[in-house]
Amino acid sequence: MPNATTGGGPRATVQVPPQPQWPDLSAEDKRATKERIAELLKAQDAVLVAHYYTDGDLQELAEETGGRVADSLEMARFGTETEASTLVVCGVRFMGETAKILNPEKRVLMPDLNATCSLDEGCPPDEFAAFCAAHPDHTVVVYANTSAEVKAHADWMVTSSIALPVVQHLAARREKILWAPDRHLGSYVQRMSGAEMLLWDGACVVHEAFKGFALEQVRALHPEAAVLVHPESPDAVVDQADVVGSTTQLIRAVTEMPNPEFIVATDAGIFWKMRQLAPHKTLIPAPTAGEGATCESCAHCPWMAMNALQNLERVLREGDQEIRVEEAIRQRAVRPIQRMLEFSAQR
Incomplete structure (x- = not known):
């Protein structure tokens, strides 16, 4: 079985923020806040999409208001299926960017645009572009936890639920794979698939x-x-x-x-x-x-914890935390995402 080799130079330094400390809401205040958010969602033709790692109150509210609680793959699918003109993404920034890449005509909001990801921050686009250029004979597969700029260099985007089937498919075609950014997920996929893989040296701090x-x-x-x-x-x-x-x-x-x-x-x-x-x-x-x-x-992502009822209500009132992706980058980044979605639909 071929070995997975770690490359891409030294791991980028990632500044991990402290866990946010949100004021406790009484049961009555929480109920009232949820009611106000539900009204704002309806008034703005908006739908709430929350990741499984966000606070339980946000997950509950998404379900109560006709939104979706999901992993990265299902979040991407849901954004393309809903008729709502505004997507409110409770998660981390790459999730909001993926929603915008797939739905350029829709407004995409997040409670806090500073909610990023150690994998995303640990894979700077310029360094990744150089890594790809140094290995032109490799098929580039990037994990969803990357920026739009990194996805624009990829042949495939994958989530954890579909990474192994995609790599098995590519390995059957004898393609050599350049993988980024999570070396642990990459190593696991390589062991299970036997693919020849070159790994970026990144990791999730959680x-x-x-x-x-x-x-x-x-x-x-x-x-x-x-x-x-x-x-x-x-x-x-x-x-x-x-x-x-x-x-x-x-x-x-x-x-x-x-x-x-x-x-x-x-x-x-x-x-x-x-x-x-x-x-x-x-x-x-x-x-x-x-x-x-x-x-x-207990493990909890400090960036995921930046999502709360309080700033969700605020962004619906002010609309200032909007995801924007440069069109030239979006057109390149959408291809690997669509390839994954089409592959998933055929399974």
Whole structure:
């Protein structure tokens, strides 16, 4: 089996923000805020799309107002299917950019345009362009967690739920792959597919924090628990998994597997949907520090946490956090995204 080789030069430095501290809302204030947001959505012909890693209140509101709670792949699909003229994306910036790339005629808002991603920031477009130019004989496959400028250099865009099938398809055609930016997901895909892959040296600050040795200790305490792992995690964590998959695939595992307990190695925002669908199951966060899974070791993306009811209401009133993508870049970036969507529709 060919080996995956890490390239692309030293990993870019990423400044990780502190976790936002939003004021607590009373039950009455929360209800009133949701009602105001629902009215604003209706008045502006807008629909709310929330990622599984955002706050549970936002996920609940998206469902209550006819929007969608989804992973990156389903968020992209939903944006093209809805007739609403405004998409309000609760997630991180690349998700809003993907929505705009696929729907240039629609207005795309986000609660905070500063909500970015360590993978996105760790793959600067100029450096990535040079990496691609140095390997012209490779098919360029980029993860969704990248900027529009990076996608514009790609042949394919993939999400975690479809990365392996796409790479298996390319490997069957004996194509050599240049992969960016998550080296852990790339390594996992390479091991499962046998493809020849050259990896950008990037990582998700949330998933890279999971610890293999600490997970072993938690498993010993919960021998009946199934281990669910997102493939952005290190090999030492992935190797202990009963299920490796995207957010949607991990949620499905909780609802379909008979285990009474699950140890979950991904962003803690996913627990809201898991508890909604499987309230009788016990969910245990995989540890990122120390010797056990405690509140202090729960993994949560600080950029995802920039989405809240308070700034969602504000952006609907002011409209100042609008995603814009230069048309020349959009025309190049849309091709790899459409290729993924067409491939997914045929499966």
